[in-house]
Amino acid sequence: MTDAAFLARLEGYGLTTAEIHYHRPDAPSLLQLFVWQDHDLAPDFPVLFEFLDHWRREIGAALHSVRVAHDALIRPAEWRAVGGIVEVP
Template sequence: MLKPTIMERQLAGYKLATAEIIYRMPDHLDLLQSYIWQEYDLVPEYPELQRFLRFWTDNLDGPLVSVTVGSRELFKRGEWRNAEAVLTLH
């Protein structure tokens, strides 16, 4: 099965989610590192982010300190219109 396009996901209610993940360096636990994660996800459940964080805790050595999440619609349903015509000028 094909993965839905970005447009199809947005029409289904997905929003662009951005998370800043603060974690401890595995070899130097006193040092903190920042990682930015970005993906289209369903708000407020964030299943894609939850899946990524499960992968992180199960497979990576850097313990998580905090996760800050924000999301934004790229367009609203009322802003979407089909084009009546396409004109090309040379």
């Protein structure tokens, strides 16, 4: 049995983190922070945009900004020998 998350990573999905800044209706002068993380497909980010659509529809907090970081967890490793010692960058 193969893990579905592992198969998704093989298809190009990687760990995506979004830093979401927003204003709550009861405290509009305060900037709040929410951190969201899931596996998503860069550069289109369909999972993140689905979450943001849900946020706009269902949550009464106005989005201020979204900062996204993405890392493909499975990729070729880089190795180099320096003076007979193998270093991993």
